[in-house]
Amino acid sequence: MIGRSVLVPNLVTDEELEAANALTQVRINLATLLGPALGGMLIGFIGAPLTFLVTSGCFLVYVVTLIAIPTRMYAADLSANPASRGSKPDGTWLTRLGEGWVYLYRVPLLFLLTMITLFFDLTYGPLEPALPVLIAQKFHGQASMLGMMWSSFAVGALLGTLLWGRFRPQWSVRWVTSSIIVCWGLCSGILGLAQSPWLAMASLFLGGFTYAPYNVIYATCQQRLVPDQIRGKVYGATTTMTGAGLPVGYLMGGVMVASLGAPLTVLIGGAACVLLGLGVFLLRRPWNVETAKSEKRTSLPAP
Numbered sequence: 001m002i003g004r005s006v007l008v009p010n011l012v013t014d015e016e017l018e019a020a021n022a023l024t025q026v027r028i029n030l031a032t033l034l035g036p037a038l039g040g041m042l043i044g045f046i047g048a049p050l051t052f053l054v055t056s057g058c059f060l061v062y063v064v065t066l067i068a069i070p071t072r073m074y075a076a077d078l079s080a081n082p083a084s085r086g087s088k089p090d091g092t093w094l095t096r097l098g099e100g101w102v103y104l105y106r107v108p109l110l111f112l113l114t115m116i117t118l119f120f121d122l123t124y125g126p127l128e129p130a131l132p133v134l135i136a137q138k139f140h141g142q143a144s145m146l147g148m149m150w151s152s153f154a155v156g157a158l159l160g161t162l163l164w165g166r167f168r169p170q171w172s173v174r175w176v177t178s179s180i181i182v183c184w185g186l187c188s189g190i191l192g193l194a195q196s197p198w199l200a201m202a203s204l205f206l207g208g209f210t211y212a213p214y215n216v217i218y219a220t221c222q223q224r225l226v227p228d229q230i231r232g233k234v235y236g237a238t239t240t241m242t243g244a245g246l247p248v249g250y251l252m253g254g255v256m257v258a259s260l261g262a263p264l265t266v267l268i269g270g271a272a273c274v275l276l277g278l279g280v281f282l283l284r285r286p287w288n289v290e291t292a293k294s295e296k297r298t299s300l301p302a303p
Contacts, residue, residue, distance in 0.1 A: 006231045009223045011069075021219045022165025025212065029161055033154035036147065100233030103226065110225045113177075113218055114238045116280055118245045120181055120214070123272040125249010126256055126265050127188060134262035139197045149197075149204055156205035160212025176217060178281035183210035185273025192266035 012020045042051040104111055131149065135141040187207030194200040226234045256265040 006235060007069075008219075009228065009231070014224070017223060018168055018216060018220045019165050021216045021223075022161055022168075024219075025161045025215055026158065026165070029154055029158040029212075033151060033158060099230055100235070100237035103230060103234050104237045107225055110222065110234075110238075112283065113221055114241050116177065116181075116276075117218055117238075117242045119276055120273070121242060121245025122249045122252075123269055123276055124184070124188075125246050125251075126253030126269040127191075129250055129253040130257050130262040130265040130269075131191075133257050134192075134266060135197070135200075137262060139200070141197060145197060149201055152201040153204040153208040156208030156210075157212045158208075160209040161216065164213040164216060173217060173221060174281065174284070176213065178277045180210055180214045181277030181280060182274050183207070183277075185270045185275075185277060188266055188270030188273060192263045192270060 008020050008024065009017060039051060039055075042054060046054075104114065132146055135145050135149065139145060184207050187203045187210065190203040191200050191207070194203060222235070222238065223231070253265055253269070256268065260268070
């Protein structure tokens with residue numbers, strides 16, 4: 001995933017960057033939407049062992065497409081540091097590893113976006129262990145209903161990503177980010193209060209639709225804020241930080257479902273998202289400072 005994010009800015013121009021990230025999210029959403037259905041069909045026709053073999057073949061196709069990309073596209077732009085061309089890296093491997101962390105802490109907006117993503121994943125996490133229990137206990141549904149719920153989310157996310165990539169509105173990053181988090185929290189609250197599976201599916205569809213631009217915006221901001229020659233190191237640092245959000249959220253969700261029940265767990269997660277979104281909106285200074293520094297070298301919208 002880090003390699004893909006590093007490669008994208010070398011394949012498209014800065015003006016096309018947001019559209020390229022939107023296309024990447026469309027691919028992910030399509031895989032989420034169609035993958036389970038295709039897997040179920042293949043298992044029914046050819047059995048599980050051969051289905052795994054087909055899946056391996058799909059990865060082989062992916063590798064072949066990567067090999068087909070011209071080698072020059074993988075090369076980092078070292079124009080900002082010409083002295084590094086053809087020279088060996090300075091310092092120990094530990095020093096080079098720490099470059100990404102140092103840069104992360106030196107760029108307030110990048111650090112803020114990383115922390116927002118961490119806590120967004122953390123507040124979203126309880127939903128996943130709670131949803132199967134909520135469906136079984138409240139709606140008396142089974143695996144098919146759970147699949148329909150997640151398909152509703154995937155369809156909403158796909159539609160939201162397509163529309164965002166098509167129109168690419170130049171709205172404030174701060175306003176859009178906080179609105180997405182608040183809207184997701186409200187949709188989670190509706191899901192926790194829903195008395196029918198149709199209302200629950202509608203809330204997940206709307207949640208997926210409003211959530212869709214977040215990953216596009218986050219990836220685009222990262223790519224525009226980080227110089228090409230250290231992008232991999234910085235992405236390694238940000239992924240290490242954000243990667244803890246979902247597992248910890250899942251753990252919290254499991255504990256909360258066991259002690260509070262699934263509907264209340266979903267409600268609490270939604271309320272935490274709303275509070276997080278409001279807090280993000282109230283944090284003006286990091287957005288203002290970094291945008292003022294970056295507005296000449298990037299196309300980030302004003303805060």
